[in-house]
Amino acid sequence: MADLFGSLVTSASALTAERLRMTVIAGNIANANTTRTAAGGPYRRSVAVLTPSQQPFGSALSALGQSGGEANGVEVAAIVPDPSPFRLVYDPSHPDADAQGFVRYPNVDILQEMVDLMAASRTYEANLTAFNTAKTIAQKTLELGR
Amino acid sequence: MELFGSNLQLLMGGMNAALLRQQLAAQNLANADTPGYKAARVVFETRLQTALADNGIIGASTNPGHIPLGRAADPLAVRPQVAIDTLRSGRPDGNNVDLEAEAAGMASNALWYSAMVRLANDEFRRLHLVMGGGGA
Numbered sequence: 009m010a011d012l013f014g015s016l017v018t019s020a021s022a023l024t025a026e027r028l029r030m031t032v033i034a035g036n037i038a039n040a041n042t043t044r045t046a047a048g049g050p051y052r053r054s055v056a057v058l059t060p061s062q063q064p065f066g067s068a069l070s071a072l073g074q075s076g077g078e079a080n081g082v083e084v085a086a087i088v089p090d091p092s093p094f095r096l097v098y099d100p101s102h103p104d105a106d107a108q109g110f111v112r113y114p115n116v117d118i119l120q121e122m123v124d125l126m127a128a129s130r131t132y133e134a135n136l137t138a139f140n141t142a143k144t145i146a147q148k149t150l151e152l153g154r
Numbered sequence: 155m156e157l158f159g160s161n162l163q164l165l166m167g168g169m170n171a172a173l174l175r176q177q178l179a180a181q182n183l184a185n186a187d188t189p190g191y192k193a194a195r196v197v198f199e200t201r202l203q204t205a206l207a208d209n210g211i212i213g214a215s216t217n218p219g220h221i222p223l224g225r226a227a228d229p230l231a232v233r234p235q236v237a238i239d240t241l242r243s244g245r246p247d248g249n250n251v252d253l254e255a256e257a258a259g260m261a262s263n264a265l266w267y268s269a270m271v272r273l274a275n276d277e278f279r280r281l282h283l284v285m286g287g288g289g290a
Contacts, residue, residue, distance in 0.1 A: 012173060015180035022184030029187075058188045082184040131186050134253055138180045141264045145176055148264075148271045149169075153278050 012146050014080070019139035021061060021081030026132040028084050029056040033125045040116040043104040050104075051114040052089045059085040090115055163230050165274045171198035171234040172267040178236065179260040182251045189247040193256075198234040205229040 032054050042051035061083040092115045100109030175196040185191040206229050213220070243250035 015173075015177040018177065018180040018184050022180075022186075025184075026187075058185070060185055060188055060191060080181060082188055127187065130253075131183070134183050134186065134257060135180075137257060138176075138183045138260060141260050142176055142180060144264055145173065145267050148268050152271055152274055154275065 012149060015142040016139060016146075018081045019135045019142060021083060022135040023132060023139070025056075025058055025082045025084050026128050026135065029058070029128045030125060030132070032056045032087055033121050033128065036114075036116045037118065037121050037125075039114060040118055040121075042114055043102070043111060050094055050112045051116070053092070053114060053116045054087050055090055056087050057085045058082055160230060162274060162277050165270050165277070167202070167230065167232060168198075169267060169270050169274075171196055172263055172270065174234050174236070175263045176260065176267075179256050179263065182256050183253070183260075186249070186251045186253055186256075189249060191249050191251065193239040193251045195237050195239055196234045197237050198232070201235065202229060202232045205232050 036053050039051040045051050059082070061081045094115050095113040096110045097113050098109055099105055099111045102111045105111045175198075178194045178196055182193045239250060241250055
């Protein structure tokens with residue numbers, strides 16, 4: 009027996025995850041030129057890592073005795089720093105320039121961030137559509153026997 | 155003769171499959187950006203069709219150990235199965251969720267569900283009519 013509200017929970021988890029992903033991307037874009045952080049050195053780009061999650065309820069698959077499909081939603085497993093090297097820009101007049109006159113700028117690529125932002129935004133919309141479809145189905149179910 | 159005949163039970167089976175399909179579409183869309191995730195699908199209609207197909211000769215089974223001949227299985231006992239789509243994707247992250255296919259499948263699934271709710275309601279209405287002696 010499939011769960012009527014399971015897909016709502018699944019879609020909601022995706023909306024949460026995609027929104028957090030967008031927040032992380034926004035943080036990267038905002039700090040694209042931050043050369044000084046509390047930890048020292050320039051800002052390091054963050055990446056949100058998505059992973060399938062098991063919802064506590066609405067596990068229609070396990071109710072059916074199916075294995076291999078336990079994933080029931082999505083969550084941000086971790087927000088990890090990007091280890092790629094910093095951008096070096098020659099600017100001897102900058103207060104954070106090194107002895108050779110190079111300033112280390114964050115390893116944020118605005119183009120990459122914009123593409124990721126678009127992808128996250130579109131995925132958010134797709135999940136919103138899934139949520140609304142599940143709602144329509146639930147409302148239809150209430151019409152049974154009328 | 156049962157009050158709630160096999161028509162209604164078949165519809166309930168179909169509605170359950172539609173609910174599960176919506177659940178899996180939501181799950182696939184939720185994991186549209188999860189690296190390595192493989193899409194899950196519902197296999198139901200083909201199994202039901204196989205069960206409903208009349209293959210000419212139907213062997214009588216007088217023993218539960220008999221292999222059913224002709225009719226593959228009891229159509230009312232057909233349950234939706236979840237299959238993982240193991241097709242490789244062209245994406246470098248190994249994910250094979252197709253956003254457009256999922257959205258389209260979800261829309262048609264919702265319509266299919268509405269149609270089944272309507273058919274079930276028609277069935278209930280007929281029962282109601284019969285109970286009222288045709289006058290109600």
